[in-house]
Amino acid sequence: MKDVALRTRYLTRELHSEPTKTDPASARKLRLTIADEAPPPRFKALSEKSIDEISQLDLLSPEERFAMRVVSKVLPFRVNRYVIDELIDWTNVPNDPIFQLTFPQRGMLAPEHFDHMSALVQKNADKTEIREAATRIRHELNPNPAGQKQHNVPKLDGVPLPGVQHKYPETVLFFPAQGQTCHSYCTFCFRWAQFVGDKALRFASSDAARLVSYLERHEEVSDVLITGGDPMVMRSKNIAAYATALLDPALEHVQSVRFGSKALTYWPHRFVTDKDADDLLRVFDELVAKGKHVAFMAHVNHWRELEPEICHRAIRRIRDTGAVIRAQGPLLAHINDDAETWSKTWRTQVRLGLVPYYMFVERDTGARRYFEVPLARAYAAYRDAVRSVSGLARTARGPSMSAGPGKVEIQGITEIAGEKVFALRFIQARNPEWVQKPFFARYDEEATWLDHLRPAFGEESFFFEKEYKAKYGATTLK
């Protein structure tokens, strides 16, 4: 009975948030349409082993398909039917941005890595030999960038807290064990090491009690980000268990509960037709009702992901709980490295009720070599996109590098005292004193990350560099 009441409540909400709510006839028609709908699609993921089931790949040459196999021996590959059938434009493959976002490409591996793995696949090497080669290559791809393993894992009573990262004072990241996969994997993924079955590389915890104990002792923490992988792959009852643990009266200082997720565009049914979709929304409801800010941090890389009607329904349902959806993603070669795409993506987000939040720079990990874009070009794309949107879409910050010392934003390219420079600032930093302090790097047309930049005006080091290196034992600014 309770379930029926709940379903009715959410269905009513959804109907009421339709633009046709003042028109009883169209509301009735909509109700009938929903009732008459075919059974909701069931989630089906395909991986490297089931690649032959994807008939659309017959469009590709045998060489392209072989390259896909080779790359997916090293980097994780997973895609679902919704992405294949609803998001990818197969008439535009291999250039289609969503195809590039989900299917492995040869250029994602360095030539020597590709050739090595390719030779093993060609000679039908046994599983162990392939796995060992893959592990060696992965360790060369900087699986845990920006000092995550060394510097971000906090301690409780002197013991490292697995599945938790605490880099900036106000924000703690929690990686629930059941949420360490995604509905599809992004080829550029900066968390790819979570998915390759190597426990040494992975962050994961199922111990909400230890998280709560840690947070109790850290009143400076105002935000907890539940992340993955994608926490939305978890059953709603698991999400509820982790999220409602944060309602502990001792955690009043935790104001915001964030969920990092790409499910809104990779599997929007999670919020609409999945069996426990309503239970999930009820978790958001409860958090909001108990005074927490619920921030749904949506990974969005291209406006095309936001086109399907099912995604619009998911957005309406999440927003109806009182959660705010903020959208973020990196700028990537082959996918979205131009101002027009970002401008349209941000405008689409604002129209649908999402808040543009971050444009990131592709991180120094995994398939970066294929996706990286020089900082100068990334900045130009950001600047030109911002110039073409209204103030409501100018909430997106960037281009921002999530580097070892903190999140560094490129604020501009300018000339000071005859020297062409990048103007930079920390949006977030390991030391809060560094935040907002402007600093300058010599202009470099090729640089793609913070460690490629050199201080401007003849300085030997950036203002934070000595402190960062001394405190964390870092040798670079990666």
Ligand code: SF4
């Ligand atoms: S959704 Fe996020 S964690 Fe999952 S594959 Fe994409 S970038 Fe990686």
